[in-house]
Ligand SMILES: *[C@@H]1O[C@H](CO)[C@@H](O)[C@H](O)[C@H]1NC(C)=O
Ligand SMILES: *[C@@H]1O[C@H](CO)[C@@H](O)[C@H](O)[C@H]1NC(C)=O
Ligand SMILES: *[C@@H]1O[C@H](CO)[C@@H](O)[C@H](O)[C@H]1NC(C)=O
Ligand SMILES: *[C@@H]1O[C@H](CO)[C@@H](O)[C@H](O)[C@H]1NC(C)=O
């Protein structure tokens with residue numbers, strides 16, 4: 001145990017999200033103490049939603065995140081490991097592509113299982129190493145028995161087991177219809193649109209108990225904020241290193257976040273709400289010893305374009321080749337808008353302030369980086385796709401990944417396969433596919449042999465593929481094929497897990513089976 005010197009005792013009161021927290025704390029100076037990790041993941045957020053990513057070009061709705069970038073590092077070429085929810089989260093937590101960890105699709109309300117049990121999350125490893133591990137928010141990796149977050153490495157859990165649109169609520173927000181339960185309705189059929197609703201209501205868990213069903217979406221931010229603040233304080237009081245993983249419901253529809261501002265749309269108001277939560281977490285972490293806490297903010301996949309004004313902005317990453325042929329080019333696709341994420345890291349005294357990194361990085365890289373910073377060994381009986389980005393965070397280098405493969409996330413009706421390959425600034429598509437656009441067009445899946453190759457440094461809009469007869473194309477193709485073949489060989493020789501996507505009605509989370517939509521009275525959160 002390294003030396004810890006004790007400073008003065010201070011009394012602090014902070015006004016956060018309308019609640020006053022009084023804290024008596026010892027200010028410690030740390031040397032060699034293991035760092036705290038706060039990982040914040042937004043849902044369906046677009047690269048262009050972060051004010052700092054488009055400074056001067058449009059108003060910013062993210063002042064706290066912009067401040068985080070000003071005091072830390074902003075990443076401009078950071079990608080989610082997949083373009084939909086469950087695969088992206090599984091890859092983040094295991095450092096492995098879906099074709100290795102088995103999670104290539106989203107799990108459903110009735111899913112019996114989740115992330116395969118012999119996959120290892122960074123939470124499990126940090127928990128074993130003595131960290132207090134807490135998760136707030138959306139899990140979406142299986143909610144039954146051994147698949148629940150409490151069994152996958154988290155000491156504490158508060159949140160929703162899957163997306164906020166997967167189930168009925170009385171307070172649905174934009175853009176879900178209200179869903180009153182059928183009188184005496186059975187739960188055998190979904191009758192949405194028939195004037196009543198029998199699908200299971202959206203639950204809020206604390207640990208493994210359902211506290212509220214249906215949950216009140218409009219008070220979720222406040223609950224998450226108070227829990228985060230309380231967890232930060234209690235870990236500090238116990239002097240225990242902390243992993244806090246906050247997987248927000250924000251920016252996924254339904255948008256249900258308060259504070260109407262004049263002239264601002266629902267999406268912008270929701271961005272502000274999310275940003276305030278990030279600000280509250282930062283303020284609390286700063287109070288408790290900012291020199292020992294890494295805060296990293298990123299997203300799980302790009303905007304859900306089909307939701308029109310309730311979807312985020314891809315910034316300049318428009319996927320023009322696709323959109324000019326019909327269909328959307330964000331969430332579910334391997335176009336940049338599907339996976340390039342607004343990403344910011346903050347660690348005062350460690351990460352140089354007001355810096356920008358253009359290194360090619362992925363959510364896959366969080367796993368090895370956290371383990372490395374905590375001095376924990378990764379598992380040795382499997383291959384990890386992430387790289388340790390510590391030196392990039394610390395500003396010692398700006399060389400990121402050699403390659404990054406983008407799994408198909410359903411855009412072409414294909415899941416998991418690695419048919420989009422990034423090497424340097426070149427990106428090759430062996431298969432293109434579209435998402436449903438705002439307005440309904442869905443485009444066509446198309447195979448490409450030879451692949452389409454774009455140079456993102458000149459063409460971030462992915463508008464004009466390189467001429468296949470050009471020298472640049474030929475050199476890029478060689479590099480792409482080399483990296484892709486090496487990776488596919490590596491995967492073929494790895495321990496690869498398979499997820500069980502079976503569904504059963506009994507797998508639905510339900511606090512009172514005798515009631516339509518599984519209603520129960522809210523219990524009191526701890
Ligand atoms: C959840 O776990 C924490 C301990 O980590 C405990 O303090 C709290 O009471 C638990 N809540 C419920 C509802 O079990
Ligand atoms: C942050 O960096 C930008 C670009 O290098 C510079 O223009 C700006 O003055 C810096 N801001 C602060 C507060 O250091
Ligand atoms: C796969 O697992 C087996 C048994 O645990 C182990 O011996 C082997 O080294 C592993 N393979 C890889 C590629 O890590
Ligand atoms: C998980 O178990 C399956 C089935 O035994 C095996 O094929 C796979 O290699 C295991 N995964 C890991 C990471 O060891």
Ligand SMILES: *[C@@H]1O[C@H](CO)[C@@H](O)[C@H](O)[C@H]1NC(C)=O
Pocket residue numbers: 511512514515520521
């Ligand atoms: C479940 O609902 C029934 C019917 O309203 C009610 O009588 C019972 O008390 C409820 N049970 C719980 C645990 O809430």
